[in-house]
Amino acid sequence: MQLAAYQRLPPVGEYNLYRRRMLPLPGMAKRVAYFVTCIADTVFPEIGEAAFEVLARAGVTPEFPLGQTCCGQPAFNAGFTDEARQVAEHFVEVFAGYEAIVTPSGSCASMVKHYYPALFRGHPRQADALHIAARTYELTEYLVDVLGVRDLGVALPRPTRAAIHDACHGYRGLGIARQPRLLLSHVRNLTLVEMVGHDQCCGFGGLFAIKMSAISGAMLRDKLAAIQDADCDLVITGDASCMMHINGGLSRAGSPKRVVHIAQVLAGALK
Amino acid sequence: MKAESFEKIVDHALADRQLQVALDRGTTRGVNARLLAMSETTDAQALRHQARLARERALNQLPELLEQLERNIIANGGHVLWARDAAELNQHVLTICRQHNVRRVVKGKSMVTEETALNHALEQEGIDVVESDLGEYIIQLAGETPSHIVFPMLHKTKEATAQLLHDKLGMPLTDQPEAMTRFVRGVMRQKYLQADLGISGVNFAIAETGTIATVENEGNNRLSISAPPVHVAVMGLEKVIATWEDYAVLVQLLARSATGQRMTVYNNLISGPRRPDEPDGPEAFYLIILDNGRSRILASEYAESLACIRCGACLNACPVYQNIGGHAYGWVYPGPIGSIITPLLRGPLTAPKLPYASSLCGACQAACPVEINIPDMLLKLRRDLVQAGDPSLGWRLGMKGWAVAFKSPMLYRLGGRIAGWLTRVLARGKGHLRWLPPPFNGWTAHRDFPAFGTPSFRERYLRRFKGQPHDSKKP
Ligand code: SF4
Numbered sequence: 254m255q256l257a258a259y260q261r262l263p264p265v266g267e268y269n270l271y272r273r274r275m276l277p278l279p280g281m282a283k284r285v286a287y288f289v290t291c292i293a294d295t296v297f298p299e300i301g302e303a304a305f306e307v308l309a310r311a312g313v314t315p316e317f318p319l320g321q322t323c324c325g326q327p328a329f330n331a332g333f334t335d336e337a338r339q340v341a342e343h344f345v346e347v348f349a350g351y352e353a354i355v356t357p358s359g360s361c362a363s364m365v366k367h368y369y370p371a372l373f374r375g376h377p378r379q380a381d382a383l384h385i386a387a388r389t390y391e392l393t394e395y396l397v398d399v400l401g402v403r404d405l406g407v408a409l410p411r412p413t414r415a416a417i418h419d420a421c422h423g424y425r426g427l428g429i430a431r432q433p434r435l436l437l438s439h440v441r442n443l444t445l446v447e448m449v450g451h452d453q454c455c456g457f458g459g460l461f462a463i464k465m466s467a468i469s470g471a472m473l474r475d476k477l478a479a480i481q482d483a484d485c486d487l488v489i490t491g492d493a494s495c496m497m498h499i500n501g502g503l504s505r506a507g508s509p510k511r512v513v514h515i516a517q518v519l520a521g522a523l524k
Numbered sequence: 525m526k527a528e529s530f531e532k533i534v535d536h537a538l539a540d541r542q543l544q545v546a547l548d549r550g551t552t553r554g555v556n557a558r559l560l561a562m563s564e565t566t567d568a569q570a571l572r573h574q575a576r577l578a579r580e581r582a583l584n585q586l587p588e589l590l591e592q593l594e595r596n597i598i599a600n601g602g603h604v605l606w607a608r609d610a611a612e613l614n615q616h617v618l619t620i621c622r623q624h625n626v627r628r629v630v631k632g633k634s635m636v637t638e639e640t641a642l643n644h645a646l647e648q649e650g651i652d653v654v655e656s657d658l659g660e661y662i663i664q665l666a667g668e669t670p671s672h673i674v675f676p677m678l679h680k681t682k683e684a685t686a687q688l689l690h691d692k693l694g695m696p697l698t699d700q701p702e703a704m705t706r707f708v709r710g711v712m713r714q715k716y717l718q719a720d721l722g723i724s725g726v727n728f729a730i731a732e733t734g735t736i737a738t739v740e741n742e743g744n745n746r747l748s749i750s751a752p753p754v755h756v757a758v759m760g761l762e763k764v765i766a767t768w769e770d771y772a773v774l775v776q777l778l779a780r781s782a783t784g785q786r787m788t789v790y791n792n793l794i795s796g797p798r799r800p801d802e803p804d805g806p807e808a809f810y811l812i813i814l815d816n817g818r819s820r821i822l823a824s825e826y827a828e829s830l831a832c833i834r835c836g837a838c839l840n841a842c843p844v845y846q847n848i849g850g851h852a853y854g855w856v857y858p859g860p861i862g863s864i865i866t867p868l869l870r871g872p873l874t875a876p877k878l879p880y881a882s883s884l885c886g887a888c889q890a891a892c893p894v895e896i897n898i899p900d901m902l903l904k905l906r907r908d909l910v911q912a913g914d915p916s917l918g919w920r921l922g923m924k925g926w927a928v929a930f931k932s933p934m935l936y937r938l939g940g941r942i943a944g945w946l947t948r949v950l951a952r953g954k955g956h957l958r959w960l961p962p963p964f965n966g967w968t969a970h971r972d973f974p975a976f977g978t979p980s981f982r983e984r985y986l987r988r989f990k991g992q993p994h995d996s997k998k999p
Binding site: 462 | 531534535538843844846847848879880881882883884885886887889890903905906907908909910915919920923924926927930931932933936940943944956958963964966967969970971972973974976977978979980981982984985986989
């Protein structure tokens with residue numbers, strides 16, 4: 254296993270041994286990769302842009318590996334492990350060797366961190382997969398815990414009361430709760446209010462929203478009611494998929510409230 | 525699973541106003557009580573971890589502990605019977621009934637006897653069974669089944685319950701739960717005194733002394749196992765724990781997680797029949813230990829599910845359970861843990877929808893006092909279903925196609941462009957779509973779908989950062 258991994262090392266220069274062992278080379282720029290996620294690439298490119306912008310503001314302009322697609326979660330969550338692994342293999346191919354992989358989604362980050370190790374057990378690329386799993390970060394987690402960022406110096410265009418919707422996989426899977434609140438507490442013109450059921454699932458769940466449409470719809474109604482009751486103008490969340498789901502419900506219900514991605518707030522991209 | 529499809533049952537549940545009110549009240553109360561009770565502990569996380577270890581310790585040496593339990597119970601003067609499956613357990617109970625000429629049975633709360641449908645088996649032999657747990661008794665009166673493993677009548681509002689008691693037993697109408705309890709207790713207590721045999725479940729079986737522990741708040745269970753001359757306790761074989769020390773940890777977590785109490789009002793500990801120097805208690809004590817698929821689960825990658833202490837916290841916390849209630853799960857064990865153990869105990873294809881009836885939000889795992897990773901097991905059950913060929917051909921082909929497209933950057937980009945263009949055309953400038961073709965109409969049944977943004981992030985990146993360093997690997 255070990256030997257095989259060693260033999261497959263690409264030529265020095267493309268990336269080197271030190272990085273594979275997670276040791277930063279002194280005096281060398283960090284190689285940080287940006288994983289935009291399929292949804293923030295194609296459906297909400299403005300979120301992809303905002304998160305990239307935030308990282309640049311924090312002093313880390315990441316590389317954007319152009320061959321990237323998806324982490325494989327849609328198939329994995331549906332039980333199609335083989336199909337998920339094929340896409341994950343591609344992910345590993347693209348992201349192997351980076352010191353950090355940052356993504357604006359707790360859900361995709363948790364897929365890589367929690368499920369790649371088992372998905373690649375005994376696989377020729379197991380070592381790379383483990384490295385990637387250990388080095389993948391959700392955006393706010395990376396900003397706060399790795400870079401030590403607190404204040405990004407942004408302001409909202411007008412005084413706004415905002416509630417946080419804690420997206421499930423980031424919140425319970427990665428323990429992300431403190432980081433977004435800390436970053437948002439430094440945004441000028443923004444007052445954070447707590448929402449009842451802030452950590453309650455919106456009912457998205459990937460294919461769940463389609464296969465179990467009625468249950469998912471009922472969960473969404475609960476979430477919409479909580480948002481309606483909350484004393485806020487805006488809801489902020491860390492996952493574009495939950496945002497898409499809740500906004501789809503708000504728009505269907507004719508509500509004026511909207512959910513935005515935290516990267517949009519932190520990039521000062523809100524109008 | 526049964527004649528009516530899961531989707532139909534769900535639709536009925538969602539449209540049932542009485543049920544929705546009862547679910548809202550019951551699960552909210554359950555969640556809040558647990559959170560409050562757990563927050564009082566000095567270190568809830570450490571306590572949960574300790575409980576988890578106690579359960580793991582037990583499962584890791586289950587055969588030895590069960591034998592130790594058996595030895596000690598026999599030494600205490602009790603009998604131990606083993607049941608491979610539901611039928612054998614019921615047969616054991618019937619044999620005991622025959623031996624002791626039993627006509628009337630009083631039964632405390634026990635999920636295992638629900639699993640084996642013991643009431644039915646007894647009634648077929650002409651034996652009268654009455655439930656001693658208040659909730660179970662009311663459910664029995666209504667001719668229903670429990671919808672929650674701790675609060676069997678969580679699906680009923682107190683108003684509906686009052687009406688039922690009024691109709692069946694002539695109770696004066698009231699909306700005071702205390703008054704109802706008092707009334708029913710008066711009816712029930714008579715029955716214990718007449719019973720020839722008492723049946724109870726088991727919350728924990730402590731191997732080191734051969735003691736079974738049950739928890740309750742009404743005292744009915746205590747009466748029903750000590751007043752009749754014969755006591756039969758039934759347990760799934762995973763209920764055994766090693767030591768009293770483990771019991772001390774688990775019993776307080778059970779109370780805090782199940783009802784939000786620091787301690788249940790009654791904690792019954794039974795180590796055998798009445799001893800010669802004791803004034804009361806049953807003359808004969810039997811413990812029946814049920815396998816019914818559990819040893820198979822223990823040997824599988826789902827062994828963790830046997831750590832469950834049946835506190836019901838995951839049910840209350842689950843947004844799916846909160847909306848559809850327990851009966852929709854189709855069998856004895858509802859909620860997140862039910863979605864796992866039902867297919868495991870009865871075979872994966874008996875309940876192919878349950879593993880999918882979850883958004884994988886993880887609220888169950890966060891609530892569970894023994895930290896059972898329910899979402900991961902749901903994922904594994906889905907994988908098993910796929911391997912068993914359960915999903916339709918359409919889904920299987922769709923996933924295959926998805927994988928082909930998403931592992932090729934070129935196809936991924938092409939697909940993204942086509943999908944983006946389609947959504948924008950269908951949205952007709954409104955920014956979102958109100959209708960999607962099957963199978964995606966499940967989405968638009970309840971929410972709008974956004975038109976894709978354009979151009980993609982990748983294109984924006986290339987425009988803005990041309991010439992700057994980006995990945996050298998060719999896409
Ligand atoms: S799985 Fe955990 S939370 Fe659910 S009933 Fe069992 S012990 Fe309680």
